[in-house]
Amino acid sequence: MRYLPKSPADRAAMLKAIGLRSVDDLFSPIPAEYRLTRDLAVPRQMAESEIVDWFKQRAKENGEGYTSFLGAGAYFHYRPVVIDALVQRGEFLTSYTPYQAEFAQGTLQAIFEFQTMISELTGMDLANASMYDGSTAAAEAVMMAARITGRDSAVIARNMHHEYREVINTYATHQEIPLKTVPFTDSGQIDLKELEKAVGDDTACVLIQSPNFFGTIEDVEAIAEIAHKRGALLIVSIAEAVSLGIVEPPRTADIVAMEAQSFGVPVGFGGPYCGVLATKEKFVRQMPGRLAGQTVDKNGKRGFVLTLATREQHIRREKATSNICTNQALVALMVNIFMTVYGKVGLRELAKQNLAKTAYAADQFSKHAKVLFAGAPRFNEFVVETSEAPYAINSRLLGHKIVGGLPLKKFYPELGHAALWCCTELTTRSMIDTAVGLVAESERSVRNMKDPEPEEVVR
């Protein structure tokens, strides 16, 4: 086996040194009746070339070469090549959690820089080293808010990603945190009047997503006012990180629960991604997840360590802020490098291109179909309502190697034949024009079915 660095002679010498006759003696602690005496029924040992071929074949069956208009929590953005060049350095790739700080300063300083940039972009005081993803970050933020306020219910916007809401529900159930859902208005934004009614003296937090699931930007300040008036915290979930380049960050929020996948992480069929929590300084001791902090060594030299570990499971066990241990460190490093590449000016220009593409696409679609929620500002997603069911349209688009918008009926039955479309800087004008053309064709043919041509009537 090519990964194993021992010759038969090495093994024999080692067994002899231990004083054993055979390898079986090493496994004598396992009761004989439970010892496996056959080969596992897994595929036979493969050569590296066979492994590569097998996965390349699977890739061909997986939409390779398709153009996609999907977003909904997983966004296609350009990934600068320096990201993979750097994260594949063995010293980052094959190191452990940096508990032995003197031997892990590279990882620790990188985390410190990550925390700084996330704080800066979200408008919060500080950020942690990462969480699993945006959905679990949001769930952990709800539990964090319950601990801070000593209250036990949460109010959640219905225009938040449905899968995020499902995850929050899973976590909240056994924390005995009841969840109230607040509807959205014709603008796609949260209904402020309903929100006002839903928030009470037992509300630990209001949780919204902005830009929300429909791509619409929420009036965070107004929502914060409603939450804070009743002593509740405001948590803002951000699923599309690139929006932070051009959209005012939720400075009035108490916790930001973010998904940073847009910052240089492959869409990769849903993971691994990079969740992260950011918050106000006064709440840091209730925040879960690892934190890198600056300190000095014996000679006064600057260095970094993992700190405030008394929040964590390996110290506090059942009294910890969370059970999280492993996080998404290497993915956070991708995010870190992406943020460094684009920086102060590039992130804004990148976000501006996303905005322009989306404005163009929404404009083109609106000439042939109905673009919903037009009244509010949006980032890179928009909802298109068609006469024909989006599934049928999408199935035709697939024939042109185009993946259309996400049909919304399953999550929002009242939206009927609506789909969520997404454009980023990678979406070209010709892709948009082709997709719009096909949707227009569908609209025309549905109209023709309803209104037969007059000459046909004559004949």
Place this chain on the structure above:
Amino acid sequence: MKTKHITRKATRHISQNEGLIFEKSSPGKAAWKLPPLDVPEVDTAKLLGKQERKDLGDMPEVSEIEIIRHFTRLSTWNYAIDLGMYPLGSCTMKYNPRVNEFVARVEGLANGHPYQAEKISQGALQIMKTLSDCLLEITGMDAITLQPAAGAQGELTGLLMVRAYHESKGNARKKILIPDSAHGTNPATAATVGYAVENLKSNDRGMVDVAALAAQMNEDVAALMVTNPNTLGVFEQEIHKIADLMHAKGGLLYMDGANMNALVAKTRPGDFGVDVMHLNLHKTFSTPHGGGGPGSGPVAVKKILAPFLPTPAVITNADGTLGFEYNRPQSVGRVRAFYGNFGMFIRALAYIFANGPDGLRQTTEDAVLNANYIRKGLEGVYDLPYSTPSMHEVVFSDKVQSKKGVKTMDLAKRLIDYGFHPYTTAFPLIVPGALMIEPTESEPKEELDLFIEAMKSIAEEVEEDPQFVLDAPHNTRISRLDETAAARKPVLRWKP
């Protein structure tokens, strides 16, 4: 460096200094270039109004070469498996094959969207199905979810299913039994699922005290969370009795699979009475630790728990194609958006392919052989608190050295000077001053011999000059860091 104690594995080397990226920033530098816009420019003020962001604060402005040097310099300050043995106990720091990284980046897999039609997702689904089948065969279980993002989330998922199972019987029960040798995630997870934690003490051989378990087991106990081999590296020889005791009173047996590297292809948890367990793909199945993550924590269960698995599940349709099933009324719900850390599934499956049944068996044998070789080499030099046979890891204590005032952490810091990453210190909690050593199968005999030599040399140094060891590390860029100051007045971000 003292001449007598030469560190044969490592030597001093020039190391570049490097500041924070923000300290290199200056307006006008850039590492990016966007293509020309092929649609009309937009008036951002008009589109966004008061929502428009004008300033990105103290984000850096640097060039590409500076970024490459910055992160490359930082990387050289890390130790890594690629540099040598990384004997962290219970962490299974094995070789991370490069072909795993290669196939995970193949276009089509790296760019698959989680919401693209199932018709054009058959490749990804096939990967999930094949990995699931392999893991079920390896564990001897009946059904599996790949959704949990890491081991601790696997525990959470497993206990959610335990709870749902008991609720379906009319009583969720109140507590989870956890041995005193367990990882901190076990009790933290039990609390997250709303269960009280009751400690179970280990016997003098370092195993679950079966008599104590019999006394503590009753109808209030939902499950026992056991790690096998446990954190002492000891196989729970009475595991079948433990399972019977739990089952007799309607309880379930949860196995923390952190130490599965000792068992693959040699024995199967499903065969010795485990009802639910998680695996760590980043330990047993070679996906990289990456400085702390990402992990992946699939949960495998027996038939009785299958209805409660998270949604969606991968299923085979009538026409032979694969798909996701969302309609599972008894499911515990969703623990993570989308389907889990898919990129880790690719890597773990590539590892299984590279090994095959014979390679997996040889891997386990080598892992256990290596641990026992170290045990033999250091026995008598360091105190061995439990003489019970070791599987894939061995736990010593600093009992001898602490007489000179030198503790496990000091020994660990000195080991850094010898060119090794330290073992796990001060864990498991049942061994005061523990040195928990897991070499994995990835170490050649030469590396193990160097490690044993280093550990022996350090033991001698403790006798000759304990202060020298207490002041270690001596050869790193920085000396020991002030962790107390870091926690007392936290500086968690750079400020201009």
